[in-house]
Amino acid sequence: MFAGVVATAAELQDVSAFAHGASSGWTYPPACCHGDSMTGECSSIPSTTVTPSPDGYVIVLRPGDHRKVTHKNRYLVPYDSVIPSGDDNFHICLHPTEEHENCFFAPAEAI
Template structure:
């Protein structure tokens, strides 16, 4: 059981940058995603999300984040912020050991 999180806070307790997250842990755009959804590919990160991988995803979505645009995560997980719609990656977080 976890305590309620405030706006811009990941489920594990660290804070997303305010420019990335618009909302809270239950309704915000930022969330941890499965490691299997992320692959390194051609100068960046290829991310494939299906419904259930992220609260905003309602259909198959693909994203590409060039190297240097990722942000270190503080909990060892991958996270993505989708804003203003599920088709738009706003921020992508990578475990420091993977960068």
């Protein structure tokens, strides 16, 4: 029984090692963010980078908008793929490269 408890604790530790929290205190889902607050691919983004369109949110990021962005990138996120954020900010996870939007979070009132 003790070995099972140790394995469970190790599994929980592994999950927390791959997920990290937003600066406002909520945690990105592990499927969205790998790494920590310094190396993870999730980050809040300025609301000015997000524009609603008929097909979903258009997000245009430039260097400085997100720690992984090194050149201008454009993403289209269908409305049915948007995840409610844990705060009143927009967040995006870029994985495996900055050209790939993995998860996009929007404030509840924007969904």
